[in-house]
Amino acid sequence: MLRGDLEGEDLEKYVEERVVTTTFEKMLNLARANSIFPLTFGLACCAIEAPISIVTARYDLARFGAEALRASPRQADLIILSGRVSIKMAPVVRRLYDQMLEPKWAISMGACSSSGGMFANYAVVQGADKFMPIDLHVPGCPPRPEAVMYGFNKLQRKIMGSPDQGWRQRYNAAGTEEWARGGPASKPSLEAAEAYELARELTLA
Amino acid sequence: MPDGPGLELLRGEIDVDAPGAVLATSFEKERAVLIVDAARILDVLAWLRDTPGQGFRFLSSLHVADYLPAEPRFGVHYELLNRERVERIRVKAMLPSESPEIASCVDLFPTANFQEREAFDFFGIVFTGHPELTRILLPEDYVGWPQRRDFPVGGEPVTFTYSEKRYG
Numbered sequence: 001m002l003r004g005d006l007e008g009e010d011l012e013k014y015v016e017e018r019v020v021t022t023t024f025e026k027m028l029n030l031a032r033a034n035s036i037f038p039l040t041f042g043l044a045c046c047a048i049e050a051p052i053s054i055v056t057a058r059y060d061l062a063r064f065g066a067e068a069l070r071a072s073p074r075q076a077d078l079i080i081l082s083g084r085v086s087i088k089m090a091p092v093v094r095r096l097y098d099q100m101l102e103p104k105w106a107i108s109m110g111a112c113s114s115s116g117g118m119f120a121n122y123a124v125v126q127g128a129d130k131f132m133p134i135d136l137h138v139p140g141c142p143p144r145p146e147a148v149m150y151g152f153n154k155l156q157r158k159i160m161g162s163p164d165q166g167w168r169q170r171y172n173a174a175g176t177e178e179w180a181r182g183g184p185a186s187k188p189s190l191e192a193a194e195a196y197e198l199a200r201e202l203t204l205a
Numbered sequence: 206m207p208d209g210p211g212l213e214l215l216r217g218e219i220d221v222d223a224p225g226a227v228l229a230t231s232f233e234k235e236r237a238v239l240i241v242d243a244a245r246i247l248d249v250l251a252w253l254r255d256t257p258g259q260g261f262r263f264l265s266s267l268h269v270a271d272y273l274p275a276e277p278r279f280g281v282h283y284e285l286l287n288r289e290r291v292e293r294i295r296v297k298a299m300l301p302s303e304s305p306e307i308a309s310c311v312d313l314f315p316t317a318n319f320q321e322r323e324a325f326d327f328f329g330i331v332f333t334g335h336p337e338l339t340r341i342l343l344p345e346d347y348v349g350w351p352q353r354r355d356f357p358v359g360g361e362p363v364t365f366t367y368s369e370k371r372y373g
Contacts, residue, residue, distance in 0.1 A: 087344060121358060122351040122357075
């Protein structure tokens, strides 16, 4: 289009349709979420599903911009703990995590790395969040590659500022909280209780 | 593998060269076992290895079992193999629960090096004369002998809200 083709309101409308204004933070997080470099790293049988299967042509993690698995933690920003972490491996995993550059994320994949799984014994750490921060837990034994990719998408949304929060209000799902059904020790915080009451009123109204 | 009478003949032959070393024999489930005095384990192993006509020159496994209520409590098992005749024999020495010690057979069978370290790692059996008796699989600073039967299982109890609501 040449200069002078549009004027006045037509020009305003044209610009409005083609330009998006956003904050620098949001733009940065969008870029981070869609160019994750996972670490080439496997611990046990879950490694067959996560770092191996999901980069194959059948599942293809490249669709989400994460096909470049790095062999060095200094170039990676996502570590997937795929398998049980033995007490002898835990310092090594922690060191790998410490060597990764900020910003960095960690996915605990499967029952074993999330809670020890069936290995309730002297040799296995009962949950990887005992020695390093975990952003996301993927349940399963082992989780299917689809489950890992769903977790990966969740992580992307978390990086982009958690747009998933507030879904109970949007889906009229008040009352599905664990603590609302009279679960054990987890007591609701004051804000959570208020939010729950608000959501409940909105739902019932 | 020697059969029942063959095992008794073998015991008689050992008794000639090392009197009193073999305490008993057992033949169960097609497996010949020589139960020997722990203090003289090296005599028996060397005899089985070096005597002409025996030739148990291969130590296929060395492992330990914990028979907890029993005393003596630990059984050290040596699985010997004659590779010419494909014949196996098990030599077993019992050790007490208080400071279990037995002579190392690394000089006879170099493969025993790592296997004795593993037995030390998990059961706390001390093999005297071993070149480097340190932990092999567990971390160096680990405390305790986790494969002993009186070692706590470990892990953490997991509570599920469903069970608590329904059965609590």
